[in-house]
Amino acid sequence: MKFDNYFDQQFELRYFEMNKLGLATPTIMLGLLEETAADHCYAIDHSIFDLFKMNVGWVLVSGVLQMDRYPSYKEKITIRTWLSSYSSIKGYRENIIFDENQNIIGRAKGLWVFFDIEKRKPIPIFNTIKEQWSFFNTSSIEHDIKKKINAVDSAHYTKQFTVHRFDTDMNKHVNNIRYLQWVIESIPEDIVDNYYLHTIDGRFIAEAQYSDTVLSLTKELPSATAFEHTIKIEGSDKICATAHTHWKTY
Known part of the structure; x- marks a missing residue:
């Protein structure tokens, strides 16, 4: 290119x-x-x-x-x-x-x-x-990042986390990198040890706040190395993020 x-x-x-x-x-x-x-x-x-x-x-x-x-x-x-x-x-x-x-x-x-x-x-x-942005009307990857990713309805794996001060950024919300860390924490250990994250596709929906308790919910998809994820606030219906991940062998 x-x-x-x-x-x-x-x-x-x-x-x-x-x-x-x-x-x-x-x-x-x-x-x-x-x-x-x-x-x-x-x-x-x-x-x-x-x-x-x-x-x-x-x-x-x-x-x-x-x-x-x-x-x-x-x-x-x-x-x-x-x-x-x-x-x-x-x-x-x-x-x-x-x-x-x-x-x-x-x-x-x-x-x-x-x-x-x-x-x-x-x-x-x-x-x-x-006026100063580097602009070029072409995509780096052909992928629709506007398409909705449904929340997990029933999780196979769940992890719980508390939002600490260092989880938030200067805009006063949880940084998107932290969401990825929480997603990976709820992936089966066998996958993390023997595969690498090939693709993650994510949607950031609502803000988690300092001291919130969040749940990382992971559901296995028909492909053995693909998963559906949701980050939500415990004790509520508030969804903070949804994602799909696909893993490949090294």
Whole structure:
């Protein structure tokens, strides 16, 4: 894929980002994607911290990550990002992950909404941001991230967590990476030990608050390595997130 209007960020994978096999974890890959998005904001003089001072920020409402392989310790990767489309309040961020030889090892797409942190509602994206975004009208991955993912009706596996202060981000809501961690915690141990997360497709529906008790519900799908997930508030009908995951052997 060749075009000019994109933003690249390079990373070298570090020891604490590895699993026991010496490969980057899924949560680390999501973290690097977030870091790239934040650096893209910084590069156009609208850093996340500058926006926060104005009481605004970006909120991820849906997204997909697909990894063909995970980078290893000390491996250098490049994440390429751009906006493929946007409206007055939201935009689709595309991502391609390259190894040192420019082979594609992963892809991701996210739908982000510009957000008033105090009022907890979407607002129009600043014109100065839209004018400077790296924009190219093509997708990194063909996947509909607007399609609804139904909540789990009866779970095969359940884990319980309490929302701590470090689970929330500067926008005062639970970071999407934490949801992925909770999802993986409720996956059968045999799957986590012998397979890698190939694809996660998620929807972020409602906010969990500090001190809430959340349940991570996982249901096996007909495919032995595919699962349906729901994060909900214990003792209520409040659904915070839903997801599908697909796992592959190393």
